[in-house]
Structures are given as structure tokens and as C-alpha cells.
């Protein structure tokens with residue numbers, strides 16, 4: 001079977017097909033004229049991936065599950081055609097029509113974050129069983145470096161009666177005034193920064209015509225960061241790591257990142273933030289200097305939370321007026 005990049009949604013697979021293709025023609029799956037490769041070139045990638053599943057009469061439809069959790073294909077229809085061919089041409093313990101579930105480590109991984117959230121909110125807050133019984137250290141630890149000299153940003157809306165803020169006023173609030181956030185517990189301030197100036201305007205929810213002070217910070221040393229927004233590709237893995245470990249890290253990172261990104265709401269009691277505060281504290285114990293996660297308010301930017309504000313210096317402050325507001329709906 002010859003297939004094309006258009007049958008897939010996964011960027012790495014698309015790229016692989018474009019780079020490896022040596023012929024043009026009609027795709028046997030989507031029937032479009034395109035650059036083609038023989039599907040057998042993708043067998044190795046998918047065999048390892050499909051071994052994350054095992055036959056289980058009480059389980060799920062394989063195609064639906066693969067598309068829902070990992071969406072490598074453009075559509076469920078293409079997923080059924082291509083996975084059908086891969087399963088037919090290789091040895092698996094299940095067929096396309098069998099029900100499947102994840103192998104046990106993967107199943108546990110899908111539930112562990114939810115279990116930890118439930119436990120620390122409702123049952124045992126400070127000595128969590130879920131932290132002790134799962135090998136978190138294999139998955140959550142510093143995975144990127146932010147080099148010395150990197151510029152990061154933080155904004156504040158200028159309070160009424162003031163015309164400007166100084167570099168000293170752009171850092172963390174003092175301990176006694178530090179309210180709880182998604183990453184920091186009450187009374188323990190962390191510095192919330194963004195990797196782009198524009199993202200800070202969304203994060204502080206600046207409104208039309210608000211005057212905003214932007215602090216430009218510079219990192220004073222190389223920082224070890226747990227980057228929950230790191231792109232982890234399962235289908236083109238050159239890290240040398242087992243696919244199951246990679247898949248488990250991807251699941252945990254996307255769940256934790258989604259919770260870290262959730263905007264604070266006015267009526268939150270603070271209990272909602274305990275699980276993400278706990279995981280940030282765990283990162284601190286694993287010698288991380290901070291965490292990085294996607295901004296939910298600006299999908300092109302990321303937040304960087306530093307545990308120690310002395311790792312950066314606010315180099316300058318400048319004033320911006322919000323003149324353009326984009327309203328998104330979905």
C-alpha cells in the first residue's frame with residue numbers, strides 16, 4: 001500500500017513521508033494525487049506503538065482509541081484503513097476488530113494524575129500515597145535548559161494613581177502577600193514569567209486601553225527546567241528511550257500542563273491548585289529551577305515559573321497601551 005502525508009495529522013510522520021518519498025501518484029488510502037511512500041517504511045514506528053495495546057474483550061475499539069488519545073491520522077476512516085494494513089502485514093496479538101486496552105503500566109499512567117488530584121484534595125494532603133507508589137522520578141525531572149542571558153517577560157497593569165512601576169516593583173510579591181497560584185502555595189512566592197512579551201498581556205487579562213508595565217528579565221545562569229510543554233513524538237523517536245516510557249511521559253505532561261495552564265477563577269477556593277503546587281514542589285526536589293507550560297490564554301506562548309526570583313534580574317521596564325484586542329470564540 002502506498003500512502004501520502006495528507007493521510008496523517010502527526011507532523012513528524014508527515015515530514016518523514018515528504019522527505020522519504022521518491023514517487024508521485026494516487027494515494028491508496030485517501031486517493032489524492034500526492035508524493036507517496038510504501039507503508040512498510042512506517043511499520044517499525046507503528047509496531048512499537050501498537051505494542052502499547054493488548055487484547056481485552058472489555059476494552060475499546062483500537063482505531064477510536066488511537067485517534068482519540070494520539071490522533072496520528074487525518075481521520076478515523078484513514079486510521080482504519082492504514083492500521084488494518086499494518087496489523088494484517090505484521091504479527092500482533094489482536095486484530096483490527098478486537099477490543100483492546102493499554103498494557104498495565106500505560107493504564108496506570110492514564111489514571112495516576114487524576115488519582116493524585118483526588119487524593120490531595122479530598123483525602124491525604126501532605127503525604128500523598130500516589131506520589132510514593134508511582135515512579136514519578138522516571139518521568140518528571142529537568143528536561144530543558146534555559147541558557148544564561150535569556151530574556152523573559154512579566155507585565156502588570158499600572159495601578160490607578162501611578163504612572164509607572166520601577167524594576168523593583170516587577171518581581172514577586174513579598175512572602176506575606178503571596179497568594180496561592182497554580183504553581184506556588186500560599187506564602188511561598190514564585191516568579192511567573194512568559195517567554196514572549198505579548199503573552200504577558202493575555203496572562204494579566206489586560207483590557208482595551210489599559211496601560212501596562214512590561215518588565216524585561218534576564219536569566220543570570222543556566223536554569224534547569226521541567227518543561228511540561230515539551231513536544232514528545234512517539235512515531236519518530238530518536239531519543240533512545242523506550243516507547244512506553246516516552247508515551248507515559250507524554251500522557252503525564254499533557255495532563256499536568258493542562259492543569260497548570262488553567263486560568264485562576266475568582267471563586268476558586270485554592271484547593272483546586274494543590275495538585276499542581278505539589279507537582280511543582282516535586283520538581284523543586286528534583287533540582288529543577290522552575291517549570292514551563294503552555295499559556296492557555298495565548299496558544300503561541302508559554303509560561304515560565306521560577307522558584308527563586310534571584311535567578312533573573314529585571315533589566316528594564318517599559319509602558320505599553322493595549323490598542324488592539326482580539327476576541328476569540330470557540
Ligand SMILES: [Zn+2]
Nearest residue numbers: 004007027030
Ligand atoms: Zn493519502
